[in-house]
Amino acid sequence: MNIIYILLPIALLLGLGFVSAFVYSSMTGQYDDLETPAYRALLDDEII
Amino acid sequence: MSLESSESSKDQPLKPQLENFSYDDAIVKKFLIMTLVWGAVALLVGVVIAVQLADWRFNFGLPWITFGRLRPLHTNAAIFAFAGNAIFAGIYYSTQRLLKTRMASDLLSQIHFWGWQAIIVAAALTLPLGYTVGKEYAELELPIKLAITVVWVVFAVNYFKTLLQRRERHIYVAIWFYIATIITVALLHVINSINLPVSFWKSYPVYAGVQDALVQWWYGHNAVAFFLTTPFLGLMYYFLPKAAGLPVYSYRLSIVHFWSLVFIYIWAGPHHLLYSTLPEWAQTLGMIFSVMLWAPSWGGMVNGLLTLRGAWHRVRTEPILKFFVAGLTFYGMATFEGPLLSVKSVSAIAHYTDWIIAHVHGGTLGWNGFLIFAMIYWLVPKLWKTELYSVKLAHVHFWTAFLGTLIYTVSMWTAGITQGLMWRAVDPSGHLVYPDFIETVIKIIPLYFLRAIGGFLYLGSFFLMLYNIVKTIAKAPKTKAPDVVSAYRLTPVALSNLSQLGDRPHRILEGLPAVFSVLTLIAVIVGTVIELIPVFLGNQHVAASSSLKPYTGLELHGRDIYVREGCYVCHSQMIRPILSETMRYGEYSREQESIYDHPFQWGSKRIGPDLARLGGKYPDLWHYRHMLDPREVTPGSLMPAYPWLYRDKTDFRAIPKKLKVMKSLGVPYTEMDLAQAEADALSHAKKIADRLISQGVPATVQNQEIIALIAYLQRLGEDFKKGLIQ
């Protein structure tokens, strides 16, 4: 069953990758305002 | 995300410029059209194989359209061609709008599109010809797998470059789902596609037995998760609010359920291997983890359905909202059924039965299909700047598809539970109530007809949509110029804001965006993994008892035929430690029995009986007559006939190469085995052929492929009988 020596590191590394992505996005303020994006997504660009 | 604004000097304040640009909708149209085309193909093949199960005559004895080879074509076409193209269309359309930026490079988009279609065509040709690796949802041979990797990397580079040049600072939740899809599918595909080639169209996976099983189902479940769930949740979070004109119920909930999904999702997989030779603790882990998945999945469903708060009356009149609501409800049903099925005691009944097929199609026809239809009905009028040809037709499509899906799932639930209970039925005196397997098959044949009807309704409704869309596009105005829109270039205000707060560690991170670090992370993993595997697996075989002999040359060739014909699609090779199974098939399977199997062939369906202990159960002549016409030996069987095995000759010259590759994979062949590989195989075949000829079989049987297949079938379970394995 030592395939786990490959699967486990990959799973954890990927997990850590997403944790670092979360920390980075949180630090750059992606989650400061969690109400307006839901509405801003509805606004279409007006065509010039 | 930093932007090197080279031309503006630091002292003069960066005035954000208003930039005019237009979105690349041509690529979206291309992917959308191919979604329709491949959707038709995938569903058509689906109905054909459904009918083949109901009535074996529809295999017509032709190798290219026999069930064993068409079923992988159906799964690959439905997942990667139909759902794949739909996801790409949705991603290209929504990402550009959400980031207010055109795709970074039109060339890469084109390469991605044409590359993906080429891969699909290659798959559509090679699978019917029998070029398959033999691992479910990963059947495509090595060259195509490499092509998939290349095209996927092209897509990833193009996507992340767009992300960096975005003009909207906030990354909407749908984009996070797309990022997770791109990164994780890349990783899964690479790890599960490490094969050593024997010839151009034939390769053996480096993993074997239980290792291969765990990697396969770690890939299998996460391919479903990260190819059929996360991208579709992303599409739902963009297209449902747009179609309903209402904001998502709780944007906060969508962020929470995304991150909770992604942090620990990658652990899923072992629930496909409950009661197999996988270690007990891994099975329990798989079970508990799958039950835990219920929460984030239902988080997504609730968030979607509640978005329609206050607009439910519109579901009555608008087909798009109908599709979204039905799709989300099927998603909730399938993701409740999944955790239920991964509880060990339920899996004991449901595993290998058609209940699993009901679960799969509840999710794919219901959730994926309906979401794609909703997206198409919303996108086509927007892309071609026209109104939908007929709204009534869309309603008809909905109700027919809905009915088809219900008939499909209900018939398969019934068939699955009937099979599960009949296999387990033991009368008070301790004997199996239905000892011979064929009784359980004949009982559910009417349900296979019902399922075919359900599939047919779904296919028919698909063609209604096709007609509706073609008519819509036909009457669309022929304007060529794409719309021009404007948005402010994103000055690195967010970042300077941070630096203004004087947090030292952050300056370093600014230069290296997190997303690219994740990509390089994966590149590093892949590099280490490729060197590590042979080292790890090499020594592991030695530990097995040295007296255990691997397959002989002829048996190995027979195994390749077994894989080529897709026998694993209907037969399993894994006897579970459950009383009714050990009584029907013999001692439960041990891990040692499959340690040389590259790839493992435990299978996941028992339309036919389990073959793990088939060796010596029937004489060679029985197999000879059975493969030619199964009904002659077991009346009522719905197994197709394989007449071409009595026509094609075994290519003995290729056998030594196969043994050499197996040896490099760690299978203990001696130098002497390799040298006399061809001679041994010929004499072994001659022995079998002579015995058959003495029993009245025509002399032409000599060197036919059936001989090799019989050699392999008679070897199954022999090691255990000879007491080599405890």
Next chain:
Amino acid sequence: MNFAKEQTSIQSKEKFPLSCPLCVHCGNPVPKFSSSEFCCLGCKRVYQWIQGHQLEKYYDLKNKTRAFRKLNRVGSATGAQENFHYLDEPQFLKLYSWETSEGRWMNFYLQGVHCAACIWLTEKVADLVDHVSLVRLNLGSSVATVQIDAQGSFSAVASALQSMGYPPHPVQPGESGELQKRENRVFLARIGVAGAMAGNIMLLAVSLYAGATGAMAEEFRWISGLLFLPVLLFSATPFYQSAWSAIRAREISIDIPVVFGLLVGSVGSWIHLLSGNDHVYFDSLSALIFLLLSTRYGLKKAQQIALDSSKVLHFRMPSRVKKWNANSQMDEQVSLDQVQVGDRVRVAPSECIPVDGVVLHGVSSLDCSFLSGESEAQKVGVGDLVFAGTLNLDSPLDLEVTQSGSKTRLGRILGSLETLVTQKAPIALFADRVSRYFVVAVMIASVIALARGAYTGWQSGLNSALALAIVTCPCTFALITPLAFTLTLGKLARAGILVRGAEVLEKLTQIQSVFLDKTGTLTAGAPQVKHWEVPEELWGSVLAIESHSVHPIAKALVLYLSSRVSSVLPDLQEIKETPSVGIQAKVRGSLIEIRQAEKSTEGTELSVFKDQICVGRIVLMDTVRPESKEAVELLQSLSLKLSILSGDHRVPVLQVAQSVGIHAENCFFEFSPEQKSEIIQKQNPVLMVGDGANDALALARAFVGIAVHSGVEMSLQVADVYLSIPGVRPVYSLIVIAQETLRVVRRNLVFSIFYNIIAGGFALRGEVTPLMAAILMPMSALTVFLSSITGTSRMKNAFQRIQSL
């Protein structure tokens, strides 16, 4: 989808019966009297402005999307335009805006922002007003961040926003704004790390519990140990900081046992890991940290909602003054701080009086609601004393300055407010005080466990001490207060009651007496028609005349008549408004006058003359709110001593007291803000319920101050609780909810003490395996969570009563 659009427009019609027309701009029902399709002048002006700038897309966007919150009346009914020049003054910019390499930033709180179309419209300002680089709206907090470049001016942006229908109020960013945002981000990152690690460690632990053995089990333990490090070192730092500051300040906070349990657990587990013992508790510890962090985050967010609204500037002293220059015999615009005592200052009508002074020339009436809280206009003539902060209504006044700047009466009040707010010492919460004993108990128990280890072998001693630290971990105690209070604060905020913090709820349960302000709190705040005796045919012309004056009495008359007159208004000639006497105009040839008679006992009396013949009489009174009586009875049922505290005269106060059921001797009338503050100081702990700025000092001084939504929001900055529902009714429910929340906290306390005694018992006997800890800990957290969620039945119907208001 074409049919998607018509569907929504039909849907919005269904809500309002077709008979009553909808205002084209904001969708509220249009009062019958006006023939136009607008509900008020404000909407009409905004509608014309939007048409003028070709922004009609706003209206189809508004119909297409559902609103984020219900839109209540916005802006002044009369459409009065506030001027924003003060925004561009350097010292104001220094206070309210900040500079970055891109340009200058300022935050505005926008009233009436409620849907996607508002985002689209407000962010259009960047294109309409030049030199504006960016406008970014946060719908949740209704705060828009504006970035302008060097040549830009915030006043242009502010007037554009006002003409769009979103009156802006500058928000002081201050260091706390940016720091708080950054602190939230880091806190969220900590939760993310703790959550991810806890998830993966728990999965590894499940494999161990499900029977993984041998070398692989050893590796799983090592991996979970390594994964635990970021949680211990990065995620848990808030606990170390608050524990360390508590220790330095020599008082025991709940974080000390948390850190104690954490360190002992981690060190112990690592020792076990190194010495091969398989009892490791990484999964319980990481789950503990994750749980505590998320509940703390919830409480912080719930409290932040109340704080945000308090930083908004609602009232602005005019900073430019017209000073009489003796040598140039002319008035020139001068900034406020250049005015000295003895200067002559001219104040135009409808302008705020900037200084304390004596009237030299001119007769006018002043609106002193800001200072006295009374809405009746006060007549002033030559020689009368006037105070800064009052509004000059009728005609220009020349004043001789007696005090200016911070030495004016208003300045002194604002000054003392500042000190009072900062001095309010937060009281230690009830559960934290109880945990003090718990900490001591756990310390003693672990010392005993270690001592016992002396003769049963140090290994088992360490083992049971470790198990004790983990199992009796303070998670249940640390969870109690944040969980119970977060849920209550959240529900209250959603019901429109902003509470500044958890300790306010506890203080509410300790008050004995309640002081109620009269005007705006018990009464409607503005005079209302009590007696109406005017011939029918004159109603139209009276309404037309009165709608030209800004006088509080005029507003009351317009309000009263607007729902009764349906005919089109006659046009007027020669409108003349004589200050504090009355108003007259020529209607279809006849002269209509509305003159103010002297102050009669039961309120202000008006007489209506047609061609000098008295034809009608109107009496106006500040009537009591219908629901005040019931609210007072409810408060009395809580055995609280109720009294009225008002700046108004004796008669109206006693009348209101009598109609509401408060004894005469509990009424204090003609109290100045300073006197109100003194009486509260004497009788503290007191709950003060008030509205106007004049109550601000009292609200700040009181043990608990509740600002009622009706008058100026100035008191918002000092009050502990802000009611956005008018009237006194929510106060009773608020007190009940506070009491019930405390009862839930006590119930949670009993649960955790009971749990800790049992778990502690097992731990001392050393039988706590990691699996038991992994089950016991979440179970105890779950019981505390469920008991907080269910709350009590009494709390539930108190919330229902608030919802129904």
